[in-house]
Amino acid sequence: MMKLKSESTVIDGIELMTTQLPGLDSFELLARLGKLFAPAIGALAPLLGGEGGMDKLLSSDVSTLGPALTLMFAQLGGGEAQSLARAIFVSTTARDGGKLIPLNTEGNINLVFSGSVKTLISAMAFVVKVNYADFFDAASSAQTKLADADASM
Numbered sequence: 001m002m003k004l005k006s007e008s009t010v011i012d013g014i015e016l017m018t019t020q021l022p023g024l025d026s027f028e029l030l031a032r033l034g035k036l037f038a039p040a041i042g043a044l045a046p047l048l049g050g051e052g053g054m055d056k057l058l059s060s061d062v063s064t065l066g067p068a069l070t071l072m073f074a075q076l077g078g079g080e081a082q083s084l085a086r087a088i089f090v091s092t093t094a095r096d097g098g099k100l101i102p103l104n105t106e107g108n109i110n111l112v113f114s115g116s117v118k119t120l121i122s123a124m125a126f127v128v129k130v131n132y133a134d135f136f137d138a139a140s141s142a143q144t145k146l147a148d149a150d151a152s153m
Contacts (some may be wrong), residue, residue: 007130012119014112018092018127026131029087033128036084040071085109088124 008017021029076084089103094112101108113120 005130007126009126011122011126012116014119014123015095016092016123016126017095018089018130020131021091025090030132032084032087033132036072036075039075040068082106085120085124088127092123092127 004020004022006017006019008015010016020026073081086104086106086109089109092103094101094103094108096112101112103109103112109120113123
């Protein structure tokens with residue numbers, strides 16, 4: 001059996017601790033994210049290609065993500081953004097002034113991230129990276145190998 005990985009980080013002064021989702025929960029979230037990201041893949045491709053893969057994307061200046069974000073947000077409606085945020089944060093806790101705040105409710109997410117959508121998006125990206133880094137790294141590696149093979153022809 002595989003052990004679920006836990007990681008922590010500090011984003012804009014907020015300490016976050018997250019644990020990977022179990023298998024089927026992770027797959028369900030990946031399917032939801034796929035529906036969201038699929039239309040934006042073309043806009044994200046330059047940020048995913050070559051060395052760095054997911055790390056390169058996550059460290060990109062948010063302003064360079066404009067076209068991709070527009071395409072992604074067009075897929076969200078009817079409370080889907082809030083539902084997706086809750087699904088992403090379900091295994092995540094924030095520490096604020098020594099107090100642990102589980103981010104599994106809308107109220108707690110609002111409490112921790114009110115006033116900073118940038119911090120909210122950065123935190124969501126961190127949790128997605130913890131859950132799917134191996135998947136994105138493998139996809140990036142396969143893309144690089146295909147590009148190298150095309151270049152050598």
